[in-house]
Amino acid sequence: MVVRGLQAVSKAQNGVGAFILQCKRLEFNYCEMSGSSRGMKAFLKTRLATFAKENPGVEIVVSPRPKKHPIIRGSYINKREKVVCVRNLEVLQVLQKAELLRDASGDKIKKINKPVQSLNDSVRGIWSPYHAKGEDVYKV
Amino acid sequence: MRRVSRSTWDSLAVPRRCVCGNPIRLNDLLSSSFSTTTSSSSFSSPSSSSSSSSLSTSISSSATSRPSSIPTIRSSSSSLKPRTSRPFSTTSSLAVIPSLLPTQSAKLAALHGRLGLPNGYPLTTLGRALIDPTAESEHHLNNDGLSNLGNVLLGYYASEYLMVQYPRLPYEILKTAMDGYIGPRALAAVGTGWGVEAAFAPGETVDPGLLQFNRVAPGTPLYKVQGGVGFNIPRKRNRMVPNFENNPSVNAELAAETPEMKAARESQRPGQDATTLQLAMASFVRAAVAGVYLHSGGLPSTKEFVHAHVLSRKLDVDKLFQFEQPTRELSRLCVREGFQQPIARLEKETGRYSRHAVFIVGVYSGEEKLGEGQGSSLPEAKIKAAISALKGWYLYSPASGADLPSKTDGGPGLPFTPAVIDVGDIVS
Numbered sequence: 001m002v003v004r005g006l007q008a009v010s011k012a013q014n015g016v017g018a019f020i021l022q023c024k025r026l027e028f029n030y031c032e033m034s035g036s037s038r039g040m041k042a043f044l045k046t047r048l049a050t051f052a053k054e055n056p057g058v059e060i061v062v063s064p065r066p067k068k069h070p071i072i073r074g075s076y077i078n079k080r081e082k083v084v085c086v087r088n089l090e091v092l093q094v095l096q097k098a099e100l101l102r103d104a105s106g107d108k109i110k111k112i113n114k115p116v117q118s119l120n121d122s123v124r125g126i127w128s129p130y131h132a133k134g135e136d137v138y139k140v
Numbered sequence: 141m142r143r144v145s146r147s148t149w150d151s152l153a154v155p156r157r158c159v160c161g162n163p164i165r166l167n168d169l170l171s172s173s174f175s176t177t178t179s180s181s182s183f184s185s186p187s188s189s190s191s192s193s194s195l196s197t198s199i200s201s202s203a204t205s206r207p208s209s210i211p212t213i214r215s216s217s218s219s220l221k222p223r224t225s226r227p228f229s230t231t232s233s234l235a236v237i238p239s240l241l242p243t244q245s246a247k248l249a250a251l252h253g254r255l256g257l258p259n260g261y262p263l264t265t266l267g268r269a270l271i272d273p274t275a276e277s278e279h280h281l282n283n284d285g286l287s288n289l290g291n292v293l294l295g296y297y298a299s300e301y302l303m304v305q306y307p308r309l310p311y312e313i314l315k316t317a318m319d320g321y322i323g324p325r326a327l328a329a330v331g332t333g334w335g336v337e338a339a340f341a342p343g344e345t346v347d348p349g350l351l352q353f354n355r356v357a358p359g360t361p362l363y364k365v366q367g368g369v370g371f372n373i374p375r376k377r378n379r380m381v382p383n384f385e386n387n388p389s390v391n392a393e394l395a396a397e398t399p400e401m402k403a404a405r406e407s408q409r410p411g412q413d414a415t416t417l418q419l420a421m422a423s424f425v426r427a428a429v430a431g432v433y434l435h436s437g438g439l440p441s442t443k444e445f446v447h448a449h450v451l452s453r454k455l456d457v458d459k460l461f462q463f464e465q466p467t468r469e470l471s472r473l474c475v476r477e478g479f480q481q482p483i484a485r486l487e488k489e490t491g492r493y494s495r496h497a498v499f500i501v502g503v504y505s506g507e508e509k510l511g512e513g514q515g516s517s518l519p520e521a522k523i524k525a526a527i528s529a530l531k532g533w534y535l536y537s538p539a540s541g542a543d544l545p546s547k548t549d550g551g552p553g554l555p556f557t558p559a560v561i562d563v564g565d566i567v568s
Contacts, residue, residue, distance in 0.1 A: 003469075003565070004462040005316025009325045010453035012333050017452025021254055024335040056253025059246045077335040119454045130488045130500050130514070
């Protein structure tokens, strides 16, 4: 007559306790020659240093991508990537895209219908016809 | 701007991509012919100024705090196992590519920043935490000692948390809950959630921001893999695993082998010097916790870190129970506590003679209702009621919440409410 333990692993609740930014790496690709990279190159020269300082948890990579449009590629903890093309964008628009990728979770875009998502059980409990009293009893 | 042809790149044996902080620029150990082409990242000004600045912000304080410790990780890289195949062709003058120093790795700095570690936590310690003993046998270079210390700290905080939170938890459930919070699977999940990536194989060219360990050969039985510390070590061998060592036919073969065969067998013994990603990742997380203890002001900040990253995770302790004879156990509990003997009473029922009968059974001790269960048969409902009553007893938690004993680590004068200590399990 003993109690046995059933193996279980704790589940992550990011933000309860510590918050881990899900974007772990941003890669900025640009072309030296083409005009579509003009804003991107200006961003790299003027804004990237500040952006990197503000986000110490994100690995920043800059590399040329000749004869292609400039892109920003975000890598996430869930092993997914998100890529945004920033051709012909101005500096601030590039910054906006970088912030968008930084703040993304890396998940696929999905519709969230419920206002709250939680691992916890409902505090109120599940309604039961055997326990409801008076007018709350479900009448068939 | 200089243009370098692809063949030139390959002969230089350098990754073409300019990782943040410009790895090409950092390799001042290399020959001068190499340094002449360092501006080859054709857009040099932003990559050298902006991307390295992110490094310097997070590194500078740690590098200045312990400058003497910077080269320790890689200084004796000769004992690291070389990679069997190199992704880049090497020339005679560049047979070995020196890796980045921990303070020069963008990945490591980003991990440091992502975890919100204080500036007093050097990147060298974090880098050392990422080196498993299977990748580097020198104890002052791998995370063995740190991991042991971290295991003790994690066990301290997890056990006191569970014992104060659930003072009546049976020992088996306490162990399972501990495993659920700080076992290798849970800690590996923590490390993966931190965004730590593993290197393909340990070696001199690996970025210090990657977890380095020697992988177990495919097909190796898992019980042969040497675990890390503490909870990884199986207490006794599983009965289901055949014991090859005491097999008569195997023993006969072992007796017949020559010394050369024995040496060959010993050198190829699977799992001897290899580990799994899960165990290596768990070992890293333990070592990272130990680093917080060593560099960030001792126990109070370690407690904060462990609670934030490990104990804040969700574990349903009420789903860990597996009772063998709940009705009998409840009866023994009532005897021990001096309650009246539990009686199961049918409270509601519907469809007794249908396919979908539902019975609601409450278990009572005198006038007190201990628990309630619902089932499609009377015995099922009765057993569930007993389980509900037992869980109600075992999962008692102080309503106001007692203080954790580690509160006094912050200072002996702090007000402290002692925890409830229960008499223990029901054993019979």
